[in-house]
Each structure stands twice: as C-alpha cells, then as structure tokens.
Amino acid sequence: MPLVEISLIEGRDADTKRRLIAEVTDAVVRTTNAPAEVVTVILHDVPKSDWGSGGVPYSLKK
Amino acid sequence: MPLVEISLIEGRDADTKRRLIAEVTDAVVRTTNAPAEVVTVILHDVPKSDWGSGGVPYSLKK
Amino acid sequence: MPLVEISLIEGRDADTKRRLIAEVTDAVVRTTNAPAEVVTVILHDVPKSDWGSGGVPYSLKK
Amino acid sequence: MPLVEISLIEGRDADTKRRLIAEVTDAVVRTTNAPAEVVTVILHDVPKSDWGSGGVPYSLKK
Amino acid sequence: MPLVEISLIEGRDADTKRRLIAEVTDAVVRTTNAPAEVVTVILHDVPKSDWGSGGVPYSLKK
Amino acid sequence: MPLVEISLIEGRDADTKRRLIAEVTDAVVRTTNAPAEVVTVILHDVPKSDWGSGGVPYSLKK
Structure with a gap:
C-alpha cells in the first residue's frame, strides 16, 4: 500500500508520465x-506561477 | 477542525461532489x-494519466 | 481508487479511528x-502545538 | 528545506500569487x-465546487 | 479559508512554531x-532520516 | 524541483528508507x-491503525 505523490512543474507529456x-x-x-499491485502513484502538475523557491515563482525566473 | 482531502479520478459532476x-x-x-462548522473537505480531481496503480496509469488500463 | 486523507488533532482512540x-x-x-475495496483512508494525528487557526496554535487557545 | 503548500479558492491573479x-x-x-534559497512554496488553486465547510461547497454558499 | 501546510525537519521548539x-x-x-480567522496552518515535523535531497537523507549529510 | 512524498506503513528501518x-x-x-540535486523526497510513516482500505484499518486485518 505505499502511496507516492509527485509534484512537477506542468508540461510533461503523457509518455514521460507513463x-x-x-x-x-x-x-x-x-x-x-x-508487490506492484499495491503501489499507487499520483502526479500533480503545478503551473510555474504556483511554484516558488527563494521567494520567487518559476514563472519569473530566468 | 478535522481536515479531509479526497483525491478522485476527474469527471464527477457538481451534484456528486456536493x-x-x-x-x-x-x-x-x-x-x-x-461540530460540522469546523469540518473542511477539499476535493482533488486527478486526470487518468496522472494516477497509476501497479505501475500503469488508469488512462492505459482497459 | 478514491484516496481520503484526514488530519485530526491527536488523541482519538483506536476505536474512534476505526x-x-x-x-x-x-x-x-x-x-x-x-467499491469499498478501492477506497483508501489515511489519518494524520496533529499535535495541538502544530495546528493553528487565526494565527494561534490550539495548544495556546482556551 | 522548509516546504510550504498553500491551498486557496481559485481566482487569485499572478501578482497576488507572487x-x-x-x-x-x-x-x-x-x-x-x-535561508530563503531552501524554502519552497507550492500553491494549489481549488475550485469553489471542490472546497466545503460545514458540509456545503463554497459554490453553493451565499 | 486558505490552508497552509508546512513540512519542517523536526526539532523546532514550541515558541518557534508559535x-x-x-x-x-x-x-x-x-x-x-x-481574515485571519479563516487561515489554517498545519505543521509537519519530519525526521532527518525521512527527508532526502539529491537522493540522500539529511541524517546522512555532513 | 520535483517533489516526491511517500506514505508507508511504519516500521521500515533506516537502511530501507535510505x-x-x-x-x-x-x-x-x-x-x-x-538533476538529482533538485529532487526532494519526503517519507511519511503511518501507523497501521491510521491506514484503512475497504473500510478497515490494517491493524485489524489478518
């Protein structure tokens, strides 16, 4: 029953997610x-404007 | 103040969510x-491509 | 596959959780x-010092 | 490495998020x-239909 | 109703959390x-063995 | 900056976590x-009494 949640900057295509x-x-x-059958993985696409590090969203970083 | 977060495969209509x-x-x-007033419930719609079990996303299961 | 996560102030006994x-x-x-078999529920016990509302942790509220 | 996740009713503009x-x-x-460089902040926009308190979603409150 | 969840390496004292x-x-x-009354903040203490970056838990970093 | 959070039934030893x-x-x-340096992994140990599937906590399953 391990549960894995992964947050990513949005924009990965379906094959990369697969x-x-x-x-x-x-x-x-x-x-x-x-066993693999009990492992759940959930992905979360996060827009660049909604993910910040160092106090600045990725949408404003160069 | 119980806080409930529920992740669901996307596609439920507004009445089901209500x-x-x-x-x-x-x-x-x-x-x-x-008391009901202090209970918060937040729903998260997850696309089928972003939810996997057994290593395979639901978008690719039959 | 609905996934439910519930955060609670710690201290509920095992029967309440059940x-x-x-x-x-x-x-x-x-x-x-x-179907019930695909519903997962995970509880999170949160100490009163770690849950705040209105800017004040529950450990300091009267 | 503090990690901050903030859920908000959707609709804040980019400057408010910044x-x-x-x-x-x-x-x-x-x-x-x-140090600021190790602080991560992730925002989650939640539709009013998906956030309830007192058993009622915000989309149905007056 | 903004909801803030903050994960921290464990070990902060009660006054720092306050x-x-x-x-x-x-x-x-x-x-x-x-308004402040509708803002919830929940802290999560994470042991150093359970938080990794670059593939290595903080318990093994120098 | 991918962020991975993994919930596990408690009891894995430090080497397994590593x-x-x-x-x-x-x-x-x-x-x-x-790059590996920007990947964060956080583990959450969940007691068997706090993780249920099919409506029953693992602490009560045989």
Missing part, C-alpha cells in the same frame, strides 16, 4: 518488497 | 463529535 | 459508487 | 532561520 | 485579504 | 531529466 509512474513503482517495489 | 462533501462531513461529525 | 475509517469509506462508496 | 510566495517565504526565513 | 504560525498567517492575510 | 530515497530519486532523474 514512464515516471512505471519506474517509481519499480523503485518502491525493489526497496520495500511491496 | 453529496460527497455532505456525507463525508456527516461521517466525520458522527464519529469524532466535531 | 469507526471514522469505516463511516467515511461508506460515505465515499454511497456517493461515488466506487 | 506576493504571497514572497511574503510567506520571508515569514519562514525570519522565524526558522532557514 | 511564531511561524503567527507570521505565516499574517503574510497570508496581508496578501490575500482573507 | 535505499528508497536513493532509488526513487534515480527513477525521477531518469524519466524527467531533472
């Missing part, structure tokens, strides 16, 4: 011995 | 004795 | 038509 | 002594 | 015009 | 091309 879900699931299975 | 918020709030009130 | 998980799952099943 | 990220980062830096 | 809740609430009030 | 953080970070780097 591979991300597959490879992160594999990593969880290898290290925790949970 | 009933989900109402019935989950009732369940929290009945079991915790918190 | 009923909370059961009744919230029922509410999700009734309103979304998801 | 100031929110900047001022919350400053508040975290002042109180925890973490 | 000031963090107060100052982050003020920053949200100033920038969003929400 | 490998989980390392291998999940590698999986994110391989599939998103983000």
Whole structure:
C-alpha cells in the first residue's frame, strides 16, 4: 500500500508520465518488497506561477 | 477542525461532489463529535494519466 | 481508487479511528459508487502545538 | 528545506500569487532561520465546487 | 479559508512554531485579504532520516 | 524541483528508507531529466491503525 505523490512543474507529456509512474513503482517495489499491485502513484502538475523557491515563482525566473 | 482531502479520478459532476462533501462531513461529525462548522473537505480531481496503480496509469488500463 | 486523507488533532482512540475509517469509506462508496475495496483512508494525528487557526496554535487557545 | 503548500479558492491573479510566495517565504526565513534559497512554496488553486465547510461547497454558499 | 501546510525537519521548539504560525498567517492575510480567522496552518515535523535531497537523507549529510 | 512524498506503513528501518530515497530519486532523474540535486523526497510513516482500505484499518486485518 505505499502511496507516492509527485509534484512537477506542468508540461510533461503523457509518455514521460507513463514512464515516471512505471519506474517509481519499480523503485518502491525493489526497496520495500511491496508487490506492484499495491503501489499507487499520483502526479500533480503545478503551473510555474504556483511554484516558488527563494521567494520567487518559476514563472519569473530566468 | 478535522481536515479531509479526497483525491478522485476527474469527471464527477457538481451534484456528486456536493453529496460527497455532505456525507463525508456527516461521517466525520458522527464519529469524532466535531461540530460540522469546523469540518473542511477539499476535493482533488486527478486526470487518468496522472494516477497509476501497479505501475500503469488508469488512462492505459482497459 | 478514491484516496481520503484526514488530519485530526491527536488523541482519538483506536476505536474512534476505526469507526471514522469505516463511516467515511461508506460515505465515499454511497456517493461515488466506487467499491469499498478501492477506497483508501489515511489519518494524520496533529499535535495541538502544530495546528493553528487565526494565527494561534490550539495548544495556546482556551 | 522548509516546504510550504498553500491551498486557496481559485481566482487569485499572478501578482497576488507572487506576493504571497514572497511574503510567506520571508515569514519562514525570519522565524526558522532557514535561508530563503531552501524554502519552497507550492500553491494549489481549488475550485469553489471542490472546497466545503460545514458540509456545503463554497459554490453553493451565499 | 486558505490552508497552509508546512513540512519542517523536526526539532523546532514550541515558541518557534508559535511564531511561524503567527507570521505565516499574517503574510497570508496581508496578501490575500482573507481574515485571519479563516487561515489554517498545519505543521509537519519530519525526521532527518525521512527527508532526502539529491537522493540522500539529511541524517546522512555532513 | 520535483517533489516526491511517500506514505508507508511504519516500521521500515533506516537502511530501507535510505535505499528508497536513493532509488526513487534515480527513477525521477531518469524519466524527467531533472538533476538529482533538485529532487526532494519526503517519507511519511503511518501507523497501521491510521491506514484503512475497504473500510478497515490494517491493524485489524489478518
């Protein structure tokens, strides 16, 4: 039942998301011995205006 | 002040969401004795491409 | 696959948590038509010092 | 490395979000002594239909 | 109703947490015009072994 | 800046957590091309009494 939530700057295509879900699931299975069927992965697309570091959103960084 | 966050595959209509918020709030009130006014429920719509189990997103399951 | 996360001020006993998980799952099943087996509920106990409203933690409210 | 996630009813403009990220980062830096560069802030826009209190979504409140 | 969740490496004392809740609430009030009473802040203490960057937990960094 | 949060039934030892953080970070780097330094992984230990599926906490499953 491991649950994985991944926040990403929006814009990855469907194939990248598919591979991300597959490879992160594999990593969880290898290290925790949970069977793949009980591993859930949820992705969250975050707009650049809504993700900041150092006090500045990525939409305003160069 | 119980806080409830519910992630769902996207596509539920507004009336289903309204009933989900109402019935989950009732369940929290009945079991915790918190008054309804302090119960918050936030729903998160997740696209099928962004939710995987067993390493595969729901957009690719049959 | 609905996923429910509930944050609560810490201190509920195991039986209250058991009923909370059961009744919230029922509410999700009734309103979304998801089968109970795919509903996950995770509870988070939060100390009173770590939950604030109006700028003040519950540990300092009367 | 403090990580801040803020859920808001959707509809704030980009400049409000920019100031929110900047001022919350400053508040975290002042109180925890973490350097600004390691503070992450992620905003989540929530539709009024998806945020309920007292069992009722904000889209149905007057 | 803004909701703020802040994850921190564990070990801050109660007074630091109190000031963090107060100052982050003020920053949200100033920038969003929400009244302080509707701002919720929840802190999450994370052990150093459970927070990694660059693939390494903070418990193993020098 | 991908951010990964993983909830697990509590009880994994420090070495398992170390490998989980390392291998999940590698999986994110391989599939998103983000450099490892900007990948954050946070683990959440959840007691069996606080994680339910099918309406029943794991503490009561056989």
